[in-house]
Amino acid sequence: MTDLMPSVGYRRNLPVSDPESLVDVELPVPLPGPNDLLVRVEAVSVNPADTKVRANVAPADGEVKVLGFDAAGVVVGVGSGVTRFVVGDEVYYAGSVGRPGSNARFHAVDEHVVGHKPETLTFAEAAALPLTTITAWETLFDSFALGKGSTGTLLVLGAAGGVGSMVIQLARALTDVTVVATASRPESRRWAEDLGAHHVVDHRDLVASVGAVAPAGVDYLISPFTAGNIERYAEIVRPRGHIVAIDEPEGLELLPLKAKSISWHWEFMFTRPLFLPTDPTQHDLLEQTARLVDQGRIRTTLTTQLGPINAANLRRAHELVESSATIGKVVVAGFDR
Structure with a gap:
């Protein structure tokens, strides 16, 4: 050396x-x-x-x-x-x-x-x-407190990205939640499906597309692109549900989540x-x-x-x-x- x-x-x-x-x-x-x-x-x-x-x-x-x-x-x-x-x-x-x-x-x-x-x-x-695995693991098992036998519906935004790809795989391997993934391009949809997502929906009309496969809403949501989406999240997340954000949007206003007592978590793997x-x-x-x-x-x-x-x-x-x-x-x- x-x-x-x-x-x-x-x-x-x-x-x-x-x-x-x-x-x-x-x-x-x-x-x-x-x-x-x-x-x-x-x-x-x-x-x-x-x-x-x-x-x-x-x-x-x-x-x-x-x-x-x-x-x-x-x-x-x-x-x-x-x-x-x-x-x-x-x-x-x-x-x-x-x-x-x-x-x-x-x-x-x-x-x-x-x-x-x-x-x-x-x-x-x-x-x-490693980085995306740690982010996904801490989201699922620390913030959401999921485990073997856990049920409910998990919405994974940006599912074809690095973090989304690991969230899908770990959720399918280690829990019993229903995984709803967002993707818009055909190749992104195929990737999310191949990794095990139960449903793949288009993020461009998030409320309607999620409502079509999870009419009662979702229990858990992971957000890599939070800016401008809080009101949509308030619509699609069930009362007492949970959101984890992995980005850092400026001027974030979380008040729309209060009426449903939706919990907000940050994930920073460092x-x-x-x-x-x-x-x-x-x-x-x-x-x-x-x-x-x-x-x-x-x-x-x-x-x-x-x-x-x-x-x-x-x-x-x-x-x-x-x-x-x-x-x-x-x-x-x-x-x-």
Whole structure:
């Protein structure tokens, strides 16, 4: 291992069309802390969180900020306090927004948020899963408090996206809820149906289309696109129902939900890494997900693979994600040196 490693980062908040929006750099290989793994990164995936940080979070003056949350790779070093992993383990994880990212040849990550990679998946296939799996899992089993035998109706907006794809799969694998997914394009509808949605409806007339398959309303709703939809949600969610939002709309007004006593939840998968750093929940759920994958009950959501990991390919991946038209996940895999 050399002292420097190829990495991709940015110095200024620029549109992805600008060649300087993401650049190739050489940075020191990180030293793992007591609870850290040092991972040789083999694949990363790009999420809306990556594009939002690149566009809005300015690096410190003169410094390069390295992005990247989802990653899969091989453990090449461990901190003195690590108990769950050994050198040579293949792992996957989503990391923390509070630390340098995974768009680098080597990455230091706390073992509490890392899982062993599903044995039946390639590194690229595994890298598609962690962030969206954690978001979906925390939504279903923390916020909605669902479990084995849980019933009711779950509405998944943006079902062909990364999070929606995992919500459908985990809900079908681990609960008995009826899954209603929204999609508008034929290819998005087919994707949601293939993942197990009981019904797929058009989000462009949300109240009428949901009412056609769930006339009594829905018990649970996951919202990745909240702005302008609260009054619609108030119509289609049953009294005492629950909504989880994964976006951050400005000027949000929730009063229309009061009459039905609808509960509102936020889901931010970095809450645990930021505020509960020794909580092993994300490690545990990634381990459970890996078993579900290896049992054939959950599948990867990788649909587009680019490579190798460099600035040009990551700019292309960011561009695809920013289009909001992608189905599943975009992964960038491999280093050419």
